[in-house]
Amino acid sequence: MISVVETIGHDAEVFLVDQTGKYISAEGLIGGTKDHPLMLDHRNGALQEDNVMMELNIRPARTPDEFVDFTQQTLRSAYREFIEPNGLNIRFDASGDFDDDQLGTAQSTASGCASDFRLGSYDANERIDLSNTNTRYCGGHLHFGLTLPKVYRREVLARAADIFNGIIDMYDTDEVRKRVYGAIATRHRPKPYGVEYRTMSNWWMKSPTLARFVATIGFAIGNDLVLHHTRRAGTEVFLARYGITAPDINKLEEWNL
Numbered sequence: 001m002i003s004v005v006e007t008i009g010h011d012a013e014v015f016l017v018d019q020t021g022k023y024i025s026a027e028g029l030i031g032g033t034k035d036h037p038l039m040l041d042h043r044n045g046a047l048q049e050d051n052v053m054m055e056l057n058i059r060p061a062r063t064p065d066e067f068v069d070f071t072q073q074t075l076r077s078a079y080r081e082f083i084e085p086n087g088l089n090i091r092f093d094a095s096g097d098f099d100d101d102q103l104g105t106a107q108s109t110a111s112g113c114a115s116d117f118r119l120g121s122y123d124a125n126e127r128i129d130l131s132n133t134n135t136r137y138c139g140g141h142l143h144f145g146l147t148l149p150k151v152y153r154r155e156v157l158a159r160a161a162d163i164f165n166g167i168i169d170m171y172d173t174d175e176v177r178k179r180v181y182g183a184i185a186t187r188h189r190p191k192p193y194g195v196e197y198r199t200m201s202n203w204w205m206k207s208p209t210l211a212r213f214v215a216t217i218g219f220a221i222g223n224d225l226v227l228h229h230t231r232r233a234g235t236e237v238f239l240a241r242y243g244i245t246a247p248d249i250n251k252l253e254e255w256n257l
Contacts, residue, residue: 004152005222007060007145007193008067008215012202013053013138014117015091016083023091023136025052025102026071032084035111037049045074047082052136054078054090060193061147067215068208072255079257091256094174094201098134116198119158119186120252137177142218146194152225153195159221159232160197161185166235167217170246171210172203177189216244 016024032038032048038059039046056074061067075090080154081091102108111133115124130136142160146152165185172178178201181187187198206209220242224233233241 002226003155003219003222004147004225005144005194005219006147007062007143008218009058009060009145010067010071010141010144011055011057011143011196012071012140012205013050015052015056015093015136015138016088016207017052017091017094018088021091023052023102024088025098025108026050026054027052027105027107029086029088030054030078031188037078040074040077040128042073043078044070045073045077047078049107051130052102053084053138061215064215064219068212071205071211072208075255076257092206093138094097094172094203095135095176099134100134101174103134114189116189116196118184118188119154122234125184125187126238130224135176137181138202139181139198140200140204140214142197142200142214142245143191144194144197144218146222147198149190149192149194153190155225156221157186157188157195157197159224160218161199161218162232163221163235163238164197164200164214167246168200168203169215171249172201174203177201207247208255209247209252213244213247216242217250220244235251 016026018024030049031045031140037046037048048055058070058074061070111128111130144156182199185199191194204214
C-alpha cells in the first residue's frame with residue numbers, strides 16, 4: 001500500500017533504579033552523547049545519556065515488527081552490558097523525583113538539545129527549566145521518515161496529534177509529565193527526513209505490545225493521508241478504519257531482557 005511514511009524510529013528515554021527503587025542517574029554509566037551515540041554491536045540501535053536518563057535510539061524501521069525488534073535488541077543490550085552489571089534495573093516511568101545526590105551536575109539540568117515548535121507558530125517553545133526541581137521526565141518521541149518531508153511534514157504531524165491524543169488518554173496515566181510536555185499537542189522538531197513528534201511520553205515503552213501498537217498507528221497515518229486525504233478521523237474511527245485493536249492493558253507482553 002502506498003504510504004507517505006517510509007520509516008519510523010524513536011529516541012525513547014527510561015529511568016534507571018537500584019534494588020530499593022531509588023532513581024539512579026545514568027550519567028557516567030552508559031556513555032554516548034547526542035553528537036556521538038554509543039552504537040551497539042547489532043547495529044540496530046544506540047545508547048546515550050540524556051540528562052540523568054538513558055536514551056535509546058533505534059535504526060529507522062520500515063515495519064511495526066522491525067520497530068519492536070530493534071527496540072528489543074537495544075533494550076536487551078543496554079540491560080546486559082550496562083544495567084545488570086551495575087546492579088540496576090529499568091523503570092518505564094514518565095516522570096520521577098531524584099534525590100539530591102543524583103543531581104547537581106551541568107548535565108542533570110540540561111533540557112533538550114535544540115528548540116522544538118508547535119503547529120501554527122514560528123516561535124520556539126519555551127525550554128523546560130530543570131534547575132530548581134528534582135523531577136525529571138522521560139519522552140517517547142517518534143521520528144517519521146517521509147517520502148516528501150517538506151510536503152507532508154505538517155499533515156503527518158497534525159494527523160498524529162489527532163490520533164495519539166486519544167491514545168495517550170487511554171494508556172498514559174502520568175499526569176505530571178502531561179502538564180509539562182503534553183500540553184502542546186503538536187510539539188515537534190522538523191527534520192531533513194521528516195518530523196520528530198515530541199508530545200508523547202515513554203508510556204508505550206512498557207511493553208512490546210504497546211510499541212507495536214504505536215508503530216502500527218504511525219504507519220497507518222501515512223496510508224491515511226493517501227487514501228483519505230481530506231477525511232480526518234478521530235481515534236476510534238481511525239482505529240476501526242485500519243482494523244487496529246487497542247491492547248488490553250492487563251494483557252501486555254514483557255520485554256525479553
